[in-house]
Amino acid sequence: MEHHISVTVDGxxxxxxxxxxxxxxxxxxxxxxxxxxxxxxxTSNCGACTVLLDGRSVKSCSVLAVQADGAAVTTIQGLASxxxxxxxxxxxxxxxxxxxxxxxxxxxxxxxxxxxxxPNPTExxxxxxLEGNLCRCTGYHNIVKSVAHxxxxxxxxx
Amino acid sequence: xxxxxxxxxxxxxxxxxKEDANLLHGRTNWTDNIQLPGTLHMAILRxxxxxxxxxxxxxxxxxxxxxxxxxYSAAELGDLNGGVPCVWPVTDDIVMPPFPALATDKxxxxxxxxxxxxxxxxxxxxxxxxSIDVDYAPLPxxxxxxQAINNPPAAVHDAAPNNTCYVYNLGGGYxxxxxxxxxxVKRRFINQRVIPAFMEPRAVVAAPMGMSDEITLWSSxxxxxxxxxxxxxVTGIPENNLRVIAPDVGGGFGGKLTCTRExxxxxxxxxxxxRPVKWTxxxxxxxxxxxxxxxxxxxxxxxxxxxxxxxxxxxxxxxDMGAYLQIITPGTPLLGMFMFxxxxxMDAYAFQCTGVFTNKTPTDAYxxxxxxxxxxxxxxxxxxxxxxxxxxxxxxxxxxxxxxxxFPFTTVAGLTYDTGNYEAATAKAMDLFGYDELxxxxxxxxxxxxxxxxxxxxxxxxxxxxxxxxxxLGALKYVAGGWEHCTIRLLPTGKCELITGTSPHGxxxxxxWSQIASSILGIPVEDIEVVHGDTGRAPYGMDTYGSRSLxxxxxxxxxxxxRLVEKAxxxxxxxxxxxxxxxxxxxxxxxxxxxPDKSQALGAxxxxxxxxxxxxxxxxxxxxxxxxxxxxxxxxxxxTHLAAMEVDTETGKVTLRxxxxxxxxxxxxxxxxxxxxxxxxxxxxxxxxxxxGAVYDEDGNLMTASLADYTLPxxxxxxxxxxxxxxxxSTTHPLGTKGVGEAGAIASTPAIxxxxxxxxxxxxxxxxxxxATPQTVWRTIQSAKGA
Numbered sequence: 020m021e022h023h024i025s026v027t028v029d030g031x032x033x034x035x036x037x038x039x040x041x042x043x044x045x046x047x048x049x050x051x052x053x054x055x056x057x058x059x060x061x062t063s064n065c066g067a068c069t070v071l072l073d074g075r076s077v078k079s080c081s082v083l084a085v086q087a088d089g090a091a092v093t094t095i096q097g098l099a100s101x102x103x104x105x106x107x108x109x110x111x112x113x114x115x116x117x118x119x120x121x122x123x124x125x126x127x128x129x130x131x132x133x134x135x136x137x138p139n140p141t142e143x144x145x146x147x148x149l150e151g152n153l154c155r156c157t158g159y160h161n162i163v164k165s166v167a168h169x170x171x172x173x174x175x176x177x
Numbered sequence: 178x179x180x181x182x183x184x185x186x187x188x189x190x191x192x193x194x195k196e197d198a199n200l201l202h203g204r205t206n207w208t209d210n211i212q213l214p215g216t217l218h219m220a221i222l223r224x225x226x227x228x229x230x231x232x233x234x235x236x237x238x239x240x241x242x243x244x245x246x247x248x249y250s251a252a253e254l255g256d257l258n259g260g261v262p263c264v265w266p267v268t269d270d271i272v273m274p275p276f277p278a279l280a281t282d283k284x285x286x287x288x289x290x291x292x293x294x295x296x297x298x299x300x301x302x303x304x305x306x307x308s309i310d311v312d313y314a315p316l317p318x319x320x321x322x323x324q325a326i327n328n329p330p331a332a333v334h335d336a337a338p339n340n341t342c343y344v345y346n347l348g349g350g351y352x353x354x355x356x357x358x359x360x361x362v363k364r365r366f367i368n369q370r371v372i373p374a375f376m377e378p379r380a381v382v383a384a385p386m387g388m389s390d391e392i393t394l395w396s397s398x399x400x401x402x403x404x405x406x407x408x409x410x411v412t413g414i415p416e417n418n419l420r421v422i423a424p425d426v427g428g429g430f431g432g433k434l435t436c437t438r439e440x441x442x443x444x445x446x447x448x449x450x451x452r453p454v455k456w457t458x459x460x461x462x463x464x465x466x467x468x469x470x471x472x473x474x475x476x477x478x479x480x481x482x483x484x485x486x487x488x489x490x491x492x493x494x495x496x497d498m499g500a501y502l503q504i505i506t507p508g509t510p511l512l513g514m515f516m517f518x519x520x521x522x523m524d525a526y527a528f529q530c531t532g533v534f535t536n537k538t539p540t541d542a543y544x545x546x547x548x549x550x551x552x553x554x555x556x557x558x559x560x561x562x563x564x565x566x567x568x569x570x571x572x573x574x575x576x577x578x579x580x581x582x583x584f585p586f587t588t589v590a591g592l593t594y595d596t597g598n599y600e601a602a603t604a605k606a607m608d609l610f611g612y613d614e615l616x617x618x619x620x621x622x623x624x625x626x627x628x629x630x631x632x633x634x635x636x637x638x639x640x641x642x643x644x645x646x647x648x649x650l651g652a653l654k655y656v657a658g659g660w661e662h663c664t665i666r667l668l669p670t671g672k673c674e675l676i677t678g679t680s681p682h683g684x685x686x687x688x689x690w691s692q693i694a695s696s697i698l699g700i701p702v703e704d705i706e707v708v709h710g711d712t713g714r715a716p717y718g719m720d721t722y723g724s725r726s727l728x729x730x731x732x733x734x735x736x737x738x739x740r741l742v743e744k745a746x747x748x749x750x751x752x753x754x755x756x757x758x759x760x761x762x763x764x765x766x767x768x769x770x771x772x773p774d775k776s777q778a779l780g781a782x783x784x785x786x787x788x789x790x791x792x793x794x795x796x797x798x799x800x801x802x803x804x805x806x807x808x809x810x811x812x813x814x815x816x817t818h819l820a821a822m823e824v825d826t827e828t829g830k831v832t833l834r835x836x837x838x839x840x841x842x843x844x845x846x847x848x849x850x851x852x853x854x855x856x857x858x859x860x861x862x863x864x865x866x867x868x869x870g871a872v873y874d875e876d877g878n879l880m881t882a883s884l885a886d887y888t889l890p891x892x893x894x895x896x897x898x899x900x901x902x903x904x905x906x907s908t909t910h911p912l913g914t915k916g917v918g919e920a921g922a923i924a925s926t927p928a929i930x931x932x933x934x935x936x937x938x939x940x941x942x943x944x945x946x947x948x949a950t951p952q953t954v955w956r957t958i959q960s961a962k963g964a
Contacts, residue, residue: 040300054210055203057427059376060460064884067376095203104201112197115853119683120200121376121427127201146892153884155376155428156683158860158921159892161853 024088028053029097037084043077044068046084047094055096056124059153066152069125070094076132078125078151095124098131106172107131107165116165118156126152130166139175140166188696191849194688195703206424208380208397213453216382217246217295219443220302221456222309223466224284224291227318227536227877228331231284231291231311238308239294244301247450248309250292251279257445259411261438261501264656265508271343271532274334276501276539278438278445283316285333285500286538287879288465290438295446295454318877322474322495322533333500333534342498342532343507347514348590351480354489354525358480362562368550369947370472370497370871371864372464372881373543374889375682377427379467380457381440383447386420392448393420393713396440399429400720401680403657405712407436407504412444419444423710426682430861431542432467433682434722435504439466464882469871470543472497473510473550479558485566487577489525490589492517492554498532499539506541507532508655512641512723513547515590519555520599520639520815521577526589536877542722544861544922548640556636556927557934557944564938570931571603571612574637585908592641594813595908598841599637602903606817606839609899615821615835623939628827630939631834634820634932638924641811642916643728649811659725662717663733664803665694665741669787671780673698673705675734678718679726680710684918685850686726690734692846693912697738698779699765717805724814724916727846731912733806740802745782748800751793752777752785812907812915816840818924822932826940829955831867831933837899838924843907843915851917855900858921864890865922866929870948888948937961 025034033051047053047070056079059067068079071093079092098105107130110116117123126149133140133148140148145166146159154162199205224231236248251258261276279290292309296302317330324330325340332338355361382395392414398404401421409416426433439456447454458466478491496510510530518526545552559577563570579586581598588594607613612633619631644650647658662678675694679686691705708714719725742762749767750757753775760767767782769775782800785791789798821835838855845851868888872880881887888894906913926947933949934942941961946953 038300048210049212053203054207055205057205057207057377058209059378060884062460062883062885064889065376065460095201099202108201111201112193115194115849117197117200118685118853118857119376119426119428120196120205121207123200124203142897146895150891150893153376153889153891155374155430155861155889156857157853158856158858158898159895160856160897163892163897 022085024085026087027091029094039085041084042080043082043084043087044079047079053094053096056094057121059121064153066129067122067125069128069152071128071132076129095127098127107169110169110172111165114161114165114168116157116162122152122154126154126162130169133166134170134173138173139170187692187702188846190847192688192692192702192847194685195691196685196687207377207427208382208395208424209457211382211395213382213384216453216455217297217450218299218302219446219454219456220294220306221290222292222306223462224280224287224289226284226313226315227287228316229284230282230314230316231280233310233312234292235310236292238310239305242301242305242308244296244298245294245305246297247295248292251277251281254279257449259441259445261441261503262407262411262436263502263504263506265505266654267345267507267511268343271507272334272337273502274336276503278441286536287877288538289500293442318536320535320537320873320875320877322497322535325533325535326531333536337534340534342534345511345530347528348526350525351489351491351527355480358488359483360562360565361478361480362558362565363478364558364561364944366475366477366554366557367946368471368473368475368553370469371543371869372469372871372887373430373432373467375428375430375432378458378460378463379433379439381443382453382455383443384453385447385451390418391420392418392444393422394440394444395422395424397426397433398423399426399433399680399682399722401710401712402678402718402720404436404440408440408444411436411441414448420713423680429682430544431470431546431722434542435468461883464887465538465879468503468539468541469499470540471550472540475550475554477554477558479562481562485568485573485576487521487523489523490518492528494530496530496532497537497540498534499537500534501539503539503541506539509540509542509546510550511547513551515592516548516551516640517555518589519552520579520637522579523589537873544858545919546723548919549862549923549926552636552638552640552923553927556638557930560635560931560934561943564943570635574635578637592811594639595810596905597639597813597815598903598905599815602815602839602841603637603817605901605903606819606837609901610819610835610837612819629823629825630936632822632824632932632934632936634822634928634930634935636818636924636928636931638818639813639815640919640923642724642814643808643812643910644723644725645808646810647807657719658807659719659729660805660807661719661729661733662803662805663730663737664801665737666801667741667779667783669784671704671783673700674708675705676708676715677730678715678720679730680718680720682721684721684726684854685847689727689846689850693731693734694738697735698742700779724918727914728812728910728916729806729808731914732808732910733804735911736804736806737802740804741800744802745779745800747793747796748782748785749777752791810909812843812910814840814842814915814917814920816920816924818928820928820932822929822936824933824936824954826937826958829951829958831949831954833863833896833929836896839901839903840920841903841905842917842920844904844913846914852900854917855921856898858919859898859925860890860895862922862925863895863929866926866947866949868894868948
C-alpha cells in the first residue's frame with residue numbers, strides 16, 4: 020500500500036508516495052537523494068543513520084517514512100548554515116573525531132541532540148550519551164574530545 | 178576551514194585533515210550511493226546450514242515475483258560462476274579446494290551463496306529469495322579444529338579427508354635448547370575468532386560502459402588494483418577493459434582486501450545482462466559472509482634458565498581457515514610466524530602451523546593479520562614465565578629484550594630489526610602509568626583482601642610493517658610483489674596532482690601524502706590533490722593493508738618528488754641562464770646561487786614545461802615524475818603498552834581503569850593522524866580481550882550474527898587513553914617512517930589479558946579465555962577455587 024507524505028528535509032518540503040514498509044532512511048537516501056545519511060546495520064545498533072526529527076535525534080532506520088509525514092527532518096547535509104559550519108562539525112574536524120567518516124553523520128547528529136539536552140556534559144555523560152552510535156575507527160577517544168570541544172564552542176548554553 | 182602551512186614544516190605537523198569537510202557535510206560517495214539508470218539489484222540466497230548437500234534448486238517461484246528480472250544458481254551460471262582466488266599457496270602440498278561464487282553441490286558454511294535474484298529494486302530482489310526452493314541434505318558440521326583433524330565428523334572438502342589444509346614448519350633446535358632449561362612453561366592460548374565489522378557494509382556496482390568494451394566496477398574495497406588483476410583472471414575480461422574504482426570507503430581493517438564472491442557475481446552478471454548490477458550487503462549478511470579474523474589454538478612453550486634467561490620458544494598452532502581459502506587465508510597465520518619471538522633474544526625457535534578446514538566463514542586478514550596472534554602468545558607466555566620464576570614481569574622482559582645498542586639485530590626467527598629502543602619507550606610508559614605506585618596499590622589491596630583486585634598488564638611488542646620486499650614475498654610463495662607507485666604531476670597553473678597506488682579508507686592519505694610532497698616541493702598542502710583508488714586515474718598500485726601505505730607508498734612519494742625537482746631544476750637553470758648545478762631549490766623556488774634576486778618558482782617552471790617554448794635541448798615538455806619503489810626491508814614499529822585492570826572477584830566484572838601506551842613508529846608525518854590510528858587500534862585490540870568473539874554452536878550456526886549479538890564496544894565501554902611516542906627513525910626507509918595502522922590492535926590484547934590474569938593470579942588463575950566477560954572471569958575464578 021502506498022501513502023502520500025510531505026516532509027520538510029533540511030529546509031525543503033518533499034512530497035511523494037511511499038510504501039508502507041519504507042523506512043525513513045531508505046526514503047531519505049533513495050526517495051529524495053539525501054545520501055549523506057547512511058545505513059550501517061539492520062538491528063538499530065549502529066546509529067549511523069541518526070537524523071533529527073522535529074529537533075530530536077532518531078535512528079532513521081527505526082522510523083517509517085510515513086511516520087515522518089508533516090515533520091521536519093534535519094540531516095548531516097542540512098546542519099551547516101550556508102558556508103558556516105555547525106560548531107559540532109567544527110569540533111569534529113579540530114579534534115580529529117572522524118577517520119573513515121561512515122559513522123560521522125550519525126555521530127554528529129546524535130551529538131547535536133546530546134548537547135541540546137545537556138550543554139555541559141561530563142566525559143561519562145558524553146560516553147553514555149553516544150552509546151547508541153558505533154564507531155570502528157577512532158576508539159571514541161577523539162569523538163569524546165570533539166563533543167566536549169563542541170560544548171565549549173557553543174558556550175555551554177542551550 | 179582551510180589553513181595555510183609553511184611548506185618547509187608540513188612534514189611532521191598535526192595538520193587538520195583535508196578529507197573532513199566533505200565527510201562532515203554528508204558530501205560523500207559511498208558505493209551504495211551510486212545509482213545508475215537501469216540498475217538491477219542483486220540479492221543472495223545464503224545457506225542457513227553449515228554443511229549440506231544441495232539439490233533441486235528451483236528458481237521459478239522467485240522468477241514469478243514482481244520486478245524480478247533474472248535468477249541464477251550455479252547450474253544456470255555455468256562458466257560464469259568464477260572461483261574466488263587464493264594467491265598464497267603456502268606449501269607445495271597445500272590443499273586448495275575450489276571456492277565457487279555460488280555453491281555447486283554442497284554448502285560449507287552458514288552464509289555460503291546458493292543463488293542470486295536480480296530485480297529492478299533491492300526490496301523486490303530480497304523479497305523473492307523466500308520463493309526459492311532448495312533441498313538440503315544435512316551433513317555433520319565440522320566446527321572444532323582439534324576434532325576436525327583428529328576425529329573428523331566429516332570432510333569439509335573431499336581433497337582433505339582429515340580437514341588439513343597445510344602444515345608449515347619453520348626453525349628448530351628447540352629440544353636441544355629446552356634440554357638445558359631449568360624451567361619450561363607450557364600454555365594453551367585461544368586466540369578467538371573475531372569479525373572485522375567495518376562500519377560501511379560492503380557494496381559493489383558493475384556497469385558496462387556503453388560503446389566501449391569497458392566494465393567499470395565500483396566496490397567498497399581496500400584493494401582496487403589487486404581486485405582488477407584478480408577479476409580479470411577469474412572472469413576472463415581483458416584487464417585493460419576493467420576499471421575498478423574504490424570511491425569513499427568506510428573502513429576495512431583487512432575485511433575489504435579480498436576478491437569476493439559478490440564482486441565476481443556482480444561483474445559477471447553486469448556483463449551477461451548488459452546493464453548495471455548492484456549489491457549492497459545487510460549487516461547481518463556481512464557477519465556471516467565477510468571473512469573473519471584470528472581463530473588460532475596456540476600451544477606455546479618457553480624454556481628458560483632459573484635466573485630468567487630465555488633459551489627457546491616452541492609454537493604449535495592450529496589455524497582455522499574456515500570453509501574456503503580466499504585471498505590470503507592460508508598465509509595470514511604465517512604473517513605472525515616471524516613475530517612470535519617478539520623483542521626477545523633466545524637461542525632456538527620452532528614453529529609449526531596446521532591450517533584446518535571447518536564449516537565456518539573463511540578467515541583472512543584482520544587488523545594485524547597474524548601479528549596480533551603472535552604478540553598475544555609471546556607476551557602472555559612471558560608473564561607466565563615471570564610467575565613461574567617469581568620474577569617481576571617487566572624485569573624479566575628487560576633481562577631478555579634486545580637492547581638499543583644491539584641494533585641492527587637478527588632475531589632467532591631470521592628477521593633483522595633495523596632499529597628500536599625498547600628501554601626508552603618502556604621508561605616513558607612506566608612513568609606515565611605510575612607503574613610503581615600501582616604495584617604498591619596492588620599489594621595493599623591484595624593484603625587487605627579487597628574483593629576488587631588490581632592487575633598490571635604489560636605488552637612490550639614489536640611488529641613488522643611495510644609489506645613488503647617483493648623478493649621476500651616470492652620466497653614465501655606469495656604470488657604478488659610488494660612495491661608501491663607514485664606519480665606527481667605539476668599542472669600548468671601550478672597546482673599539483675599526486676597519484677598514489679595506496680587506497681585509503683579512513684587513514685587520511687589525502688592529507689598526509691600532501692604533507693610529504695609539500696615538504697619536498699614547496700607547494701602548499703591545499704594545492705596538492707591526492708588521486709587514489711581508481712585504476713583509471715591511478716593505474717599502478719598495490720593498495721592499502723598491512724601498515725604498508727606510508728612505509729612503502731611514502732617512499733614512492735619522496736622519490737617521485739625528488740625526481741620532479743631534478744627535472745624542474747634543468748628547466749629553471751635554462752630559464753635563469755646558468756648551469757643546473759648553480760641553482761638551489763628552497764621552499765618551492767629555484768634560486769641562482771650567489772644571486773638570490775634571480776629566481777624562478779616551481780609553478781612558473783611548470784608553466785614553461787607546459788608551453789615548451791623555451792626548454793633546454795633534450796628536456797621533454799610537461800613536468801611530472803614517477804617512481805615505483807620496492808622496499809629494502811620491513812619496518813619494525815615497537816612500543817610498550819600498560820593496562821591497569823580491576824577485577825571484581827565476586828562478580829567477575831572487569832574494568833579497564835587506565836591504559837598507557839608509548840609507541841615508536843619512527844618519524845611521523847602527521848602526529849594527529851598517528852594518534853588517531855593508535856586509538857582505533859587500541860579499541861579493536863581491547864575489544865578482542867574484553868568484548869568480541871564470533872561464537873558458533875555445535876551445528877555451525879554463528880550465534881553472534883548481528884550487531885545485537887556481537888559486542889562492538891560503544892563509547893560507554895571504553896576509557897580515554899594516554900598515548901605518547903618515542904622516535905627511533907627506521908634506517909631502511911628513506912623518510913624514517915615505520916607504519917602505524919595496526920600497532921594498537923597488535924599490542925593491546927595481551928596488555929589487557931596480562932592485567933586480568935595478574936589481578937587474580939593469587940587465586941590460582943593462570944589464564945582467562947577471551948573475551949573476558951564477567952561470566953567467563955567468574956567461572957575461571959570458581960574453577961581455580963575448586964582446584
